[in-house]
Each structure stands twice: as structure tokens, then as C-alpha cells.
Amino acid sequence: MLGTIVNVIAIIIGSIIGVLLKGKLPEKFQKIVMQGISLAVILIGLQMALGISESKDILIVIFSLVLGGIIGELLRIEERLDSIGNLLKQRFSSDDSLFVEGFVQACLIYCVGAMAIMGAIQDGLNNDPSILFTKALLDGTSSIAFAATFGIGVMFSALPVFIYQGAITLLASWIQQILNGPVIRELTATGGLLILAIGLNILGVSKIKVGNLLPSLFVAVIIAMLVF
Numbered sequence: 001m002l003g004t005i006v007n008v009i010a011i012i013i014g015s016i017i018g019v020l021l022k023g024k025l026p027e028k029f030q031k032i033v034m035q036g037i038s039l040a041v042i043l044i045g046l047q048m049a050l051g052i053s054e055s056k057d058i059l060i061v062i063f064s065l066v067l068g069g070i071i072g073e074l075l076r077i078e079e080r081l082d083s084i085g086n087l088l089k090q091r092f093s094s095d096d097s098l099f100v101e102g103f104v105q106a107c108l109i110y111c112v113g114a115m116a117i118m119g120a121i122q123d124g125l126n127n128d129p130s131i132l133f134t135k136a137l138l139d140g141t142s143s144i145a146f147a148a149t150f151g152i153g154v155m156f157s158a159l160p161v162f163i164y165q166g167a168i169t170l171l172a173s174w175i176q177q178i179l180n181g182p183v184i185r186e187l188t189a190t191g192g193l194l195i196l197a198i199g200l201n202i203l204g205v206s207k208i209k210v211g212n213l214l215p216s217l218f219v220a221v222i223i224a225m226l227v228f
Helices: 001-022 027-049 055-075 077-091 097-111 112-125 130-150 152-170 170-177 179-201 215-227
Strands: none
Touching: 001 055, 001 097, 001 112, 001 130, 001 152, 027 097, 027 130, 027 179, 055 215, 077 097, 077 152, 097 130, 097 152, 097 179, 112 152, 112 170, 112 179, 130 152, 130 179, 152 215, 179 215
């Protein structure tokens, strides 16, 4: 759990720094920083998604996104994430209009991706938190920029990160049996497209309900297990 704890602390510290900087940086600087972060997120998503090398892989990703999107719509995941954000906003009496957006976007960015999953597994199995230490550095740095724009809502994304990565670490021995090479490849490719969508949303290019597409990650794992 050490890697996850460090990751959570990095997000909190980065968010606090970002909140302190909020309003002190000219809007044009905040805007260009967020655009830079958005492009970096898009690049990471593309690198992950372009791991697809065969037509069969592409079909798995397509089916995963379609079926996962339907499941997400039925479960109203995006709406529930917004509700949690609004609940936290009311609980802490925040008047920040971007609180919910910051919370949801940060949750998605910090939880989606192979680094969170594989890092947590490595921490649980081998007591090696090195991947999560690297993720902590990336998340802590990006949380400064996010919090400077979206406010304190970003800091509360540390809670789902702790629950998500912590659970994977505790269940690492069981999860490792499922996540073989081909399964990880499909999971990474599907997660890459979700991260790409997050980057486009932050840039304002699209309004993709990434939260409702989260089940596609689990669908990708199931389909890959059946195919390979």
C-alpha cells in the first residue's frame, strides 16, 4: 500500500499548491498550462491506444467501448460521479463553480490507465512501489495545474485513487492470474482511448461522457480472456 499512500499524498500536496496559486496567475497563463496538460494527456492516450497491432484487437476495443458504454449509461456512472462531487462540494461548503468538474476529471485521469493497475499489482505482489512512485510524481505535478484551474475539487480525487489502487494491491495475487499479456494489451488500448477522450474534453473539443465508458475496461478484460 506504500505506493498508493505516496500517490495520494502527492495529489493532495499538488492540489494544495494549485489552490494557493489559483487566482494569482493571469488567466492566459492558466489557460495555456491547461492546454499543455491536455495535449500531454492526449499523447499518453494515443500511445496507449496505438498499442493495437491486429484487426482482431481493434474489434475487441470497439466491442468493449460499445458494450461498456451501454452498461455505463444504464448505471448512470457519469451522473453518479457528478452527484458525489456535488455532495462533497456541499459538505465542505465550497462555492467553487468548477469543484465538480475538477473532481470528476481528476478521478478519471488518475484512475484510468495501466500504470495505476500494474503499479498497484506490483506493489501488492512484490512489495515494489516503484511504478506508483513514478505515477505519484506525474499525478502530483499535474494536480498543481488542475487545481490552479479547477480548484479544490481536484484534491478530493485522492479518495477514489486510494480506494481503487488500494483494492487492487490487496487483491493483487488474484488479479495477476487474470491479467496476462494479451489481456493487458486490450485493457491498455481501451484505457488509452478513454484518456484521449479526457484530454479532448479538457480542451473543450468534445463532451464525451468518459465516466459512462468506464465499464468498457472490464468488458475488454472479459472479451480478451475469452478470445486469447
